[in-house]
Amino acid sequence: MSVLYLIIPITLVMATIAVVAYYWAVSTGQMDDLDSPPNRMMTDDDDA
Amino acid sequence: MKQDCKEKRDTCCCTTAAGSHRTEPEEKLLNDSPFTPDHGDRDAGKFSFLDHPDFSVARCAPAGDAIMSTEFYLEGVHCTSCVPSIESLPKLLQGVVDARLDFAKSLLRIAWDTNVIRLSEIASKLDMLGYTPHAVHNHDARELYTQENRKLLLRIGVAGALAGNTMLLAIALYAGAYSGIEARFENLFRWISLVLGWISLMWPGRSFLLGAITAIRTRTPHMDLPIAIGLVAGMAAGTIHTIFQSGDVYFDSLTVLIFMLLIGRWTQFRQQRKTKDAIELLFSLTPACCRLVENQDIRVIPIESLNSGDCIEILAGDSVPADAAVVFGQSEVDESLLTGESRPRRIDVGDEVCAGSVNLASSVRCRVHATGSDTRVGKLMKVVEACTKQKAPFVQFADRIAGKFTVTIMFMAVLTFLFWSYTDLNQATTNAVALLIVACPCALGLATPLALAVAIGRAARRHILIKGGGALEQMAKPGMIYLDKTGTLTVGNIxxxxxxxxxxxxxxxxxxxxxxxxxxxxxxxxxxxxxxxxxxxxxxxxxxxxxxxxxxxxxxxxxxxxxxxxxxxxxxxxxxxxxxxxxxxxxxxxxxxxxxxxxxxxxxxDPIRDDAVAALASLRRAGWQLEILSGDHIDVVRRVATQVGIDPAMAQGGLTPEQKMRIVTERCGKHTVVMVGDGSNDAAALAAATVGIAVHGGAEASLAAADVYIGQAGLAPIVDLIVGARRTVTTIRRNLLVSFGYNATAICLAATGIITPLIAAVLMPFSSFTVLTLSIGAQTFAKPVR
CATH class of the missing domain: 3.40.1110.10 (Calcium-transporting ATPase, cytoplasmic domain N)
Known part of the structure; x- marks a missing residue:
């Protein structure tokens, strides 16, 4: 069961990455408005 | 591209004011270059004040090289298909760099190149599309809110991640306790939980500790106090037990507790902020410009750059932007905003007009002698502001009982310690600490915010905007309702x-x-x-x-x-x-x-509102005492009183705004005083009352002063509000009772020494879940009838 010494740190690192990603998402304002972006998605890119 | 845009527009289901003429100017604008003067001259005139340097300084922010950005509150945003249609603005107008619409708030953030296009042209284009733009006043307040919201979300995220990982480790520990676990792994898991637990307490959980310190310092009871005691006791005990490798650890329960409480608080914060935002954005509908007469020329300028001594023209139908004296022309003004008098007053050369009144008949020219906060309305607004600040903060029911709760659990802990110390000193400490931890009022702390958030959200769907939970709790017990006449009991129009x-x-x-x-x-x-x-x-x-x-x-x-x-x-x-x-x-x-x-x-x-008689009758049945306070002539007020079924002796007329405020303030000490009004002639009274309710169609001043804004015509929503308030408080009480039951059980188990971390870990989420179900299931405000 010594593998626990390896996988627990790995899970913690993964959790940290998730938290950092969440931090980035919140601080760039992606959680500020949850109503408009779903509609924006429907009609984009007519330059393409 | 042209074809594409038009198609897109056609699919928009919105039939706003301009729905009918949308396609025709659309065609024209698509073919125009932004500098074609033919549409610019007439239409941009209405918005030309937006190009004034004072406006740029006050309301716009630079966003790069020659790029400026500002926010508009748009009228006419009704459905989600407006989002793509408004956001295609950069394609329609050369020079518009970016357009982003916050659909929930009808708020457009726009960035434009100042070398290519003027803001007034963008505004007139939006107006043509059927979305009349209004300059937004309170930019800073919302910026602060966004920051606060992000901070709370971040804390929730961190607390959630920590709680999740601690729980995973706890499951291993619980399983180990039953089926055996190697000591070195048990030790490892405990140490990791300890680290995660302390991060959770010191980062997301810090707000509870700070809240508790403030509560002790100011000697005001607060829910944070018992929560902080539980958290600190649990962390301290867990740390000691981990170091000495004996005894129980509660890290999983504590991290989940922090996570859940943060969610509860954020829900309430967001819901209150949502309604506050809706109210504040309504402010933007007030005119921000006036017509300055200068050497026979008329220029449209922002109100901020108006000075006393200036000569202004006021068109028929416009509101007066400053206190002024008429120098040319004759007309009639509607001063109901200031005086509550529903009949128009005739004005002639030499007569005074007050800011906030509406010019009815024909255009006049006036010389300004007071602007902004020096006007009568401005002074009144200062009184309103002072009143709002003076109002004693309302201590919520849950916080009031938190004080007693803290004393009780401390007493119980001491008692437990003394009882067990006869037999075993070690056991005594363990049991007393366990009691402090399980008594931590998780559900108690969730009960109020959740019930209030749900009630405020449901009310908002019925167009009743409630600024804070305090108003709901205070209206649960009947007291005194003062009603304004013009615009409240009556329609407000002739x-x-x-x-x-x-x-x-x-x-x-x-x-x-x-x-x-x-x-x-x-x-x-x-x-x-x-x-x-x-x-x-x-x-x-x-x-x-x-x-x-x-x-x-x-x-x-x-x-x-x-x-x-x-x-x-x-x-x-x-x-x-x-x-x-x-x-x-x-x-x-x-x-x-x-x-x-x-x-x-x-x-x-001015006819009485259709639902006035029925609404007042139900209010009286609910135990409220009704009186009328009006600025109108006493005979008119008495007559209206008789018609709506109020004793004419309970009707007061001819009151100035200041007198109204005094009457309300005098009564406030003794009862719950609710003031229902519509305009700045009662804004001060609205602010002074325990709960101020502004009715639909009122003046913008009432929005600032009132605790509740009714966005629907008629008086029936007030009845809904009162009933809803009573039901909300019942829900809160029921929630508190249930969570208190759980806490009492846990305390008994701890005092008798049969509590284990596992029982605590199961009991806590279970009680929170019960409270959650009760809050959401409560029928506080009935669904809107369609």
């Missing part, structure tokens, strides 16, 4: 109430009055809107209170009895009898003459 004359006359009246913006003309137009009317010619509005015109081959004169008798019309006896009757009923008499002979009489007045 309507045709009595008519004597043939139907043929109605048509010619409608034809003449259709060409005037006077309030009396609007009343006729409203009453005869379904009649076939001819075309009136040579319509002339006279400042002495009348209007003349020609319909077909008939000469028409409509006006007050004085206006007609001044023009040598004979007043037959039936006419004078009607005039006397209308005057006795507090109606404004209007006479109609066709070809020199009086053919019809009309009585106009």
């Amino acid at each position: 309507r045709l109430m009595q008519w004597e004359g043939s139907d043929d006359v109605k048509a010619v009246v409608a034809a003449v009055e259709a060409q005037s913006g006077h309030s009396i003309a609007r009343a006729f137009a409203h009453a005869f809107s379904d009649l076939q009317t001819g075309q009136a010619e040579q319509v002339e509005q006279h400042a002495e209170g009348g209007i003349t015109g020609i319909v077909g081959d008939h000469q028409i004169a409509i006006g007050s009895p004085r206006f007609l008798s001044n023009r040598n019309f004979a007043l037959p006896s039936w006419v004078s009898r009607n005039v006397d009757r209308y005057t006795a009923q507090c109606l404004t008499p209007v006479l109609i003459a066709v070809d020199g002979k009086i053919e019809a009489t009309a009585g106009l007045g």
